Amino acid sequence: TVVLFGTLSMFVYPLVYATGWLGLTEHQMAIYTGGTLHEVAHVAGAGGAMGDAIASTATITKMIRVILLAPYLLILTSVLHRGGRGGATVQRKVSIPWFAIWFLIMICVNTLIGYLAEQQGMSDLYSQICGGIRWADDFGLCMAMAALGSDASFARFKQAGGKPFLLAGALYLWLTIGGYCLIRLIG
Secondary structure (H helix, E strand, O other): OHHHHHHHHHHHHHHHHHHOOOOOOHHHHHHHHHHHOOOHHHHHHHHHHHOHHHHHHHHHHHHHHHHHHHHHHHHHHHHHOOOOHHHOOOOOOOOOOHHHHHHHHHHHHHHHHHHHHHHOOOHHHHHHHHHHHHHHHHHHHHHHHHHHHHHOOHHHHHHHOHHHHHHHHHHHHHHHHHHHHHHHHHO
């Protein structure tokens, strides 16, 4: 259902932005896109269809959401793993969200390498290497989207039944309408 509604959004968001129906500025639409779509691939697809400026800000917004997963998951697992029977508190092992930790580490590594390249007058080389990495990243993202699409079938949707779609649809509406209200509130 995440793939289905995200793919739908990849087409709906650019259409709604192009018509001006939501009345959002370019910057607001970018934050709205990055803040309301679940998968990075969907953010990149929808943002890219609306322009480079929207795509980059939407992706940064989505990456901030990913970064915030690390502290949220640490707090959540810590809270959920405490407690016991009869009011006694039992400490259990906290699961560490390694994907989020490694994401933060790679941000720091990239920042450090960029700084060192600038200090050594190698900014052009660093930019070329980053361009190659971005190309590989875009290729991998396209392959991931193709894999997600090839795994989806009507038989699987039918097998899941209607309740997951009703829940996903309600959550999708909550997220898109709530996100829009927040963007309008923030300005």
